[in-house]
Amino acid sequence: MADNIKGSETEQNLLKVFAIESQLRNKFDFYARIAEIEGFDYIKKFFDKTSLSQREHAKLWHKWLNFGKAEHTADVLEDVVKGKYSGLGKYYDMCAQKAQEEGFQHIADLFRHISEVEKSNQAMFKKLLASVKDDHIQPDKDGNYRWECSVCGAYFDQKEIPDHCPLCLNEDIFFFKRPFDETGEN
């Protein structure tokens, strides 16, 4: 067996079937809801079953695009932050511009709205990546790290990771180490 898939036609085919299966997974999910609303429970169930099946196919092709190697959280975050779709927000902006030019105002507004969501998600993924790749960050002379709140951006200099954020009081947060030099201090 060849030991690398990069640049092969099989890699291109894997990319294609991954895209097809991913799209079908969503379509079948949407179609199941349509059948459910119209009272076709047995058809809804079959769409649900096949939707899960498409997801498993997509999972298999995704695995072999990585040539069967196990991925770790840092790898997948790296892919989201630096990979092919990391600029999806900007792509939506271009789509919005074109929709506007062609007179599809409502679709242009939707593209702009989703662009903001994607940019916000991307910013959060960057913070998540920082949170799993912070081993290289050194404490200051007193042994403190600079911990940033993932929600409000407030930061706190202390040895241990904070257990809550006294500024935003948000419960759904995490803290990550932030290099001191990024703030222009220390």
Ligand SMILES: [Fe+2]
């Ligand atoms: Fe906060």
